[in-house]
Amino acid sequence: MIAALHISGDVADELTFVKYALDEHAIVATTDLAGTIVSVNAKFCQISKFSAEELVGQNHRIINSGRHPKAFFVEMWKAISSGSTWRGEICNRAKDGTLYWVDTTIVPIRHTGGPLLGYVAIRADITEQKLAQEKHLEEVNAELRRKNAELEQYVHSVSHDLKSPIVTILGFAGMMRKNLGEGQMERLADNTERIIRAAGRMRCVIDDLLELSRVGRTSGEVGDVDLSEAARSVLEELRERITAAGIRVEVGSPMPTIRAERMRVWQVLQNLVINAVHYGSTAAAPVIEIGASRLGDTVTLYVRDNGKGIAEEHHERVFGLFQRLERKGAGGTGVGLAIVRRIAETHRGRAWVESSVGAGSTFRVSMRDLVSEESADAKALAEGNDGEQHE
């Protein structure tokens, strides 16, 4: 560009070239000191959808969108009328009513030492970026609202499920005190048992909640977890309960390994198997099947029982916090499947159930290999020169 100007050597030509280039790039307008439009270029007409005839002689307010507070333009006028260049993002309104955003520089013009003559405004269309920004903001807002609602629900559930055993404990303790005062001893043993059970339930709820809150927060040891081995160890731990319920367990083989937090994989299997033992053991010949397969970086595992199954309208509910399909005391604390789902989500996967009444249930959990920063580096190295190219 500069070289080209030197070749021409003619100042008038230089200005023509610069103006030509500027008109190709930017939205340009000049106004007098009162803001009346003196000239506009083609890009100005194109974006504002007014013709040059419609614009020239009009006040610049003709494209005011009303989206900026008065103070915004007061500040702008204060700057340019005192001879300073102003720069900012303005939302304008086109002839057809649509809004557009322009990154704007307004330069006051004057001869050296002379009074202000008018203003030149050079603008670039940034509507798309602005819309993308607004969209992103809306998405973030929606996500925040969702999280807030989730948190509210969480606090709500927790306060209910912790308060409930307290009502029981204080209730039966109060009853005991009354009975003791009246010399009635026959219900003492029963009441004591109820109090102990309620306190135990409370402890379980607290333990489970603590566990749930740890998922995704602690960064446990990430490694290659052999699912066959994990299943074996979970089954070993639960062997007594499984045997007592007369359940036959079939473990598919081979099962893949997954790069994950060992403890979390173990927890997923443990919760699903406990669930299957509990709800599946109603079958005449109860069977639990465990299996897993890998597709790309995603491992999907399943635990299937042949119990009474779950009606479709409850398929989502079972993963909710403190949601049980059986009455209190009959099932667990209602946290197990919520933990499973959260673990799946922290491994960029999901947890769901396939089931219908009378047909058993298949719980499936997909998890993607965790990629630690260390292993990403290792991968880049293993793939050859990639690392060098980035440097």
Added chain:
Amino acid sequence: MTVSNMNEARPVQFLLVEDDEDHAELVRSVLSDYRVANLLDHVWDGEEAMAYLRREGKFAGSPRPDIILLDLKLPRMDGHEVLAEIKNDPKLLSIPVVMLTTSDAESDRIVAYSHYVNSYLVKPVDFTRFSDLIKTLGLYWSVWNAPPPPPR
């Protein structure tokens, strides 16, 4: 209220919908201690409650309750859903429904009243207050409250 009025009070049929066995036992034993209600049926969840009210399955011979005590947190079908279904059913909507719950959350009260709950009671944690509440509740609905005429 005179003693003779009390004696004239007909037995009132309560239906308690409660998934917590201990809470059910507390309600049952306080009510029986004060001898205000001699009839109390207990179901465990929302689906059972609807089956009871519609006399389906094993509830074919169940009576029409004079008053329903409804817990909020229930497995399968929660108290809000049960309430909405009752108040949407022309045959059932005149039965007074009393929420009896541990939840004092504003959101729960808003939903319950928008579904025309007749009363909303928070289970007191303290036993003395719990038994006062149940006793008052029993007296109010079995003695003071004039029930709706039976449906035709």
